[in-house]
Amino acid sequence: MGLVVQKYGGSSVADAEGIKRVAKRIVEAKKNGNQVVVVVSAMGDTTDELIDLAGQVSPMPAGREFDMLLTAGERISMALLAMAIKNLGHEAQSFTGSQAGVITDSVHNKARIIDVTPGRIRTALDEGNIAIVAGFQGVSQDKKDITTLGRGGSDTTAVALAAALDAEVCEIYTDVDGVFTADPRVVKKARKIDWISFEDMLELASSGSKVLLHRCVEYARRYNIPIHVRSSFSGLQGTWVSSESTEQGDQKVEQAIISGVAHDTSEAKITVVGVPDKPGEAAAIFRTIANAEINLDMVVQNVSAAATGLTDISFTLPKTEGRKAIDALERNRPGIGFDSLRYDDQIGKISLVGAGMKTNPGVTATFFEALSDAGVNIELISTSEIRISVVTRADDVPEAVRVVHTAFGLDSDSAEAVVYGGTGR
Amino acid sequence: MGLVVQKYGGSSVADAEGIKRVAKRIVEAKKNGNQVVVVVSAMGDTTDELIDLAGQVSPMPAGREFDMLLTAGERISMALLAMAIKNLGHEAQSFTGSQAGVITDSVHNKARIIDVTPGRIRTALDEGNIAIVAGFQGVSQDKKDITTLGRGGSDTTAVALAAALDAEVCEIYTDVDGVFTADPRVVKKARKIDWISFEDMLELASSGSKVLLHRCVEYARRYNIPIHVRSSFSGLQGTWVSSESTEQGDQKVEQAIISGVAHDTSEAKITVVGVPDKPGEAAAIFRTIANAEINLDMVVQNVSAAATGLTDISFTLPKTEGRKAIDALERNRPGIGFDSLRYDDQIGKISLVGAGMKTNPGVTATFFEALSDAGVNIELISTSEIRISVVTRADDVPEAVRVVHTAFGLDSDSAEAVVYGGTGR
Structure with a gap:
């Protein structure tokens, strides 16, 4: 008898009918001889409604009370x-x-799990119960205050419980059929991925794919918990995310050369113009950004113009952090020394992800040829061992994703790529 | 510096505006130099909406999950x-x-408080905080499961915390101005009572007055915690409930002869007809009712008809328990031995409450004269040292309450008896 952790998102339990449908699916897993732990999010729009209520009583609700x-x-x-x-x-x-033993630090609204002590869950399972656990929440170790884990927190709860209970699999039920080779709203011929490695999934997640969040995949990789992302509406097999050596069922799954194409239009680009080209300048800029608690994504420094001894440094960051970053840089302008700042939020990022590109030298060339043939202008480039990302105009993103998807033979032959719901959550 | 416990009901915090209004009132109490603990109910109709949701997923929700x-x-x-x-x-x-340390037994949906260990509340107060505590809920001592205290539970939470924290007063804020000499919806000239003893309040509560529940007053009496019932909408002084020796402010308050007139139309009457008039028969009937966990109110046994050796036994009980009581009696008819059952849910009860009646022998006579003059027929009578109750036709109740109220000089001279809201909660 195995132990299975299932996670259902808010859209799966949006109303009484949804809850009853999910209950049937859970009971099926139990009838199949498993011990079943279920992690559940808040119903549909409940969280948004509560946030709205908070806004009505206070413009800046305190973290502890907000949680x-x-x-x-x-x-x-x-x-x-x-x-x-x-x-x-x-x-x-x-x-x-x-009660489930999800112990966190004390950072309200985005707490991190530091321990899981699921003694009560284990007892409930041993007594023959199905255990239902609240996702997204924990209790702080020092003050015993209620905390929340931030965006996508229920997925993290599920993986953390799966690890602590040594589960066979963590099933993430959502409103899409799995992870696709590209966003099906942009690429009609996108294919569902049957299996993907933790590493490729991490790159997709940090490149704009929204089905699984980076933090959840990272946790699963650390404890080697296979994730099965699937639809709570259809009964279909979804996407397995696991380590490279995992065999799914009887067959060894081959690693694809390219896993997929991700895109992201939530970032902006800041260019720091006229920076003295000497040691320590870039560090001063990035220390300023780090002190403001802003995470950068891509960073590019232009070749210095020898005549002036000045250079430009560009970086991308979430649009939501743009104002804060500019304020921080302006405040520190005397110390850093630069001419001006440029802010551009009409950019988009396209990323090609696949472990196979390490050993297939033609990948980079094919990628840039496809973009060039489509007339897409490239503004920034960043690569890792298993990913190439470029920044383009935001308007060019849909076409760029499609041509790259086609160029790497990822297009589906048929209309098999069914997507339910389609909110991309 | 004193410690004050305030309790606000659902109608006082029904929306964001209500919450902000209540917040101001709480801050006033704090500014007046008090340590303040606030017990709050769920907003407006929230509880009813949750009960409705439960009904949509299950016809008989389990107690633990319901709580x-x-x-x-x-x-x-x-x-x-x-x-x-x-x-x-x-x-x-x-x-x-x-978190507030409200420890209960394990009877879900109507748990009883067995201990209060408010260590975290005390710490929060000592650190200068106003402590806000969820009413109506606790945690079971044995299983550490979440429990609820049943109807009126938030008032009980407030009094229990006031006792555990040795508060100066427990203020119960509601949508009426206090406890009245009669229900102001029935008696337009009802007067707000300035002070009433625990004993009289207990009798009023068990006779149909809905402002405070019996359980809450009983708890306050046991720990001698003065209760101040008042409106969260007006700023007026309400009704003080305390032991007889308490002085309110500088003046010693005189005990009134009669505190008020309560009425109750939520009960039904069952008459067991043709019971053999011999020892043990009544006991068999009441054991049957007790085993069905039904609380009786008034009980009357008619004089036995000597010719037949049979008698009738009548009792009143909540209408909601009528079906259950009749089923239990019918099931045990062979053992008990009676001819038939009569069920009547068109009755009402009028009660006159006042410690003064002990030493004022004219009270009973005045009471019955008033009813007789109004042509009200009396079906059952029950008395305690400080209460007279009679059962009449339900239709006669409003007139009966009014004539008794007038007969004991309780009518207000003016239109001072303002009532807000008027749901009687």
Whole structure:
């Protein structure tokens, strides 16, 4: 008998009908002889409604109270789900993050899990229960305050519990059929990926793919927990994410040369113009950004113009952090020394991901040829061992993704690439 | 510096505006130099909406999960209230029943408080915070499961915390101005009572007055915690409930002969007809009812008809328990031995309450004369040292309450008896 962790997102439990449908699926897994732990998000728009309420009473809600408020959402969905399961004749108990032993640091609204002590979950399972656990929430180690894990936190809860309980698999149920070779809203011929390595999935996640978040995949890789991303609406096999050596069922899965094409239009580009080309200048800029707690993505320094001894440094960052970064740089302009700042939020990033590119030297050439043939102008380039990313005009992104997808033979032959829902969550 | 516990009901925090209004009132109490602990119910109709959701997924929701679900309601209101207070520049922290140390037995949906260990509340107060506590909820001592205290549970939470923290007063804020000499919806000239003893309040509560529940007053009496029932909408002094020896402010308050007139139309009457008039028969009937976990109110046995050796036994009980009581009696008819059952749910009860009646022998006579003059027929009578109750036709209740109220000089001279809201909660 195996232990399975299943996670259902808010769109899967948006109303009473959704909760009853999910309850049936959970009971099936139990009937198949598994111990089942279910991690559930808040119903549909509950979290947004609570955020709206908070905005009505305070323009800047305190972190501790905001977490207390938001965690009411999963409390509702998990209790209802447990009731629905019991109504099908199976035993179920719901547990808050705190009761499930999800111990975090004290950073409200984006806490990190530092330990999982699922003693009560283990007991509930041993007594024959299906355990329902609130996603997205935990309890702080020092103050015993309720915390939340931030965006995508329920996926992280599921993987962390799977690791602590030594589960066979962590199934992430969502409203799409799995991870695709590109966003199906942009590329009609995108194909569902049957299997992808942790490494390629991490690159896709950090390049704009929204099905799984980077943090969740990183956690799964560290503890080697296979993830199965699949639809809670269809009964189809989805995408397996696991280490390279994993065999799925009876067959050894071949690693594809290219896993997929990701894109991201949520970033902006800042160019620091007229920076003295001497040691320590770039460091001063990036220290300023780091002190403002902003994460950079791509960084490029132009060749210095010998005549002036000045250079330009460009970097990309989330649009939402643009204002803060510019303020921080302007405040430190005397210390850093630069002429001016340029801000551009009409950019997009296209990334090609695949471990196979390490041993296939033609990949880079094919990539740039495809973009060139389509007349797409490239502004920045960044590469890792298994990824090439370029920045273009935002308007060019859809066409660029399509031509690259085609150039690497990723297009589906048929209309098999079904996508449900389509919010891309 | 004193410690004050304030409790706000759902109608006081029904929306963001209500929460902000309540926050201001709380901050006033803090500014007056008090340590302030606030117990809050779920917002407006939240609890009803959650109950409705539960009904959609399961016809018979399990107690444990039902409690988990319902407690989401106070989690939302308490977090929002803490945010609103912080927005006014004062420190506040919210606490669940469990965090506040409200320890209960394991009877889900109507748990009883068995201990209160408010260590975290005390610490929060000592650090200068206003402590916001979720009403209606606790954690079970044995299983550490979330429990709820049943109807009126938030009032009980407030009084229990006031006792554990040795508070000066427990202020119960509601949508009426206090406890009245009769229900102002029935008696337009009802007067707000300035002070009433625990004993009289207990009798009023068990006779149909809905402002305070019996359980809450009983708890306050046991620990001698003065209760101040008042409106969260007006700023007026409400009704003080305390032991007879308490002085309010500088003046010793005189005990009134009669505190008020309560009425109750939520009960039904069952008459067991043709019971053999011999020892043990009544006991068999009441054992049957007790085994079905039904609480009786009034009991009357008719004089036996000597010719037949048979008698009738009548009792009243909540209408909601009628079906269950009849089923239990019918099942045990062979053992008990009776001819038939009569069920009547068109009855009403009028009660006159006042410690003064002990030493004023004319009270009973005045009471019955008033009813007789109004042509009200009396079906059952029951008395205690400080209460007379009669059962009449339900239709006669409003007139009966009015004539008794007038007969004991309780009518207000003016239109001072203002009532806000008027739901009687």
